[in-house]
Amino acid sequence: MTDYTLLPIGHVESPLTNLADAPRQGDEGAPNAWLVIFPAYREALKDLTVGEDILLITWFDRALRDVLAVHPRSDPSRPVTGVFSTRSPDRPNPLGLHRVTILAIDNLRLHVNNLEALDGTPLIDIKPVLGDLSER
Amino acid sequence: MTDYTLLPIGHVESPLTNLADAPRQGDEGAPNAWLVIFPAYREALKDLTVGEDILLITWFDRALRDVLAVHPRSDPSRPVTGVFSTRSPDRPNPLGLHRVTILAIDNLRLHVNNLEALDGTPLIDIKPVLGDLSER
Numbered sequence: 474m475t476d477y478t479l480l481p482i483g484h485v486e487s488p489l490t491n492l493a494d495a496p497r498q499g500d501e502g503a504p505n506a507w508l509v510i511f512p513a514y515r516e517a518l519k520d521l522t523v524g525e526d527i528l529l530i531t532w533f534d535r536a537l538r539d540v541l542a543v544h545p546r547s548d549p550s551r552p553v554t555g556v557f558s559t560r561s562p563d564r565p566n567p568l569g570l571h572r573v574t575i576l577a578i579d580n581l582r583l584h585v586n587n588l589e590a591l592d593g594t595p596l597i598d599i600k601p602v603l604g605d606l607s608e609r
Numbered sequence: 610m611t612d613y614t615l616l617p618i619g620h621v622e623s624p625l626t627n628l629a630d631a632p633r634q635g636d637e638g639a640p641n642a643w644l645v646i647f648p649a650y651r652e653a654l655k656d657l658t659v660g661e662d663i664l665l666i667t668w669f670d671r672a673l674r675d676v677l678a679v680h681p682r683s684d685p686s687r688p689v690t691g692v693f694s695t696r697s698p699d700r701p702n703p704l705g706l707h708r709v710t711i712l713a714i715d716n717l718r719l720h721v722n723n724l725e726a727l728d729g730t731p732l733i734d735i736k737p738v739l740g741d742l743s744e745r
């Protein structure tokens with residue numbers, strides 16, 4: 474029996490506290506933020522380096538899971554679109570995907586740029602950006 | 610109280626049944642596969658189109674969740690590396706991230722290319738690849 478329960482590995486510390494203020498994507502004026510990682514995951518973190526681009530998977534804990542279609546970018550002039558064709562946080566599994574650059578590392582805290590996730594958002598995973606085949 | 614339980618939206622149908630045969634990444638010789646989506650999510654799927662590139666999030670249901678560091682690509686000559694710097698399926702939250710192209714759509718089934726996930730792997734989310742700001 475598969476267990477589908479996520480274990481947050483940490484959370485986001487950000488000046489963004491209000492959903493209405495959050496940019497739609499990280500490259501649309503999102504602020505820098507800190508990722509605070511739980512001590513249990515120290516070993517998984519040890520090879521991340523300043524300057525590196527990484528992918529974050531977050532859990533949009535304030536999203537609605539029973540929404541299957543939305544107006545993209547909450548723009549009522551755009552036709553209602555299935556959520557699998559949008560980046561809406563409202564979706565069956567409200568996972569966020571973010572590409573950021575590591576600006577600084579302080580023990581279990583990572584400073585990153587351009588993160589549109591709200592303060593307190595649970596962090597689920599960190600993955601490297603895949604380079605060319607020759608670099609793997 | 611946040612609920613961190615994933616609800617699979619479907620599963621992968623693939624000729625890959627054996628972990629030892631699976632390529633390390635989709636662009637390293639992975640086969641085409643079908644995504645079989647559950648009827649409850651029909652509306653979320655309705656705007657996907659043939660030829661489109663999408664991102665899949667899967668749940669590596671045969672992975673180990675207590676592994677924090679691995680030899681990258683299972684190559685013992687490479688130093689043990691924290692899993693957040695690798696794409697190892699063994700990690701605290703065994704989410705897979707895959708970029709594929711939709712080759713065909715047949716009702717609730719999507720045919721996609723280059724998918725390294727094993728047959729039966731639960732599918733968790735589908736997201737569009739983000740284009741330039743002007744295209745959003």
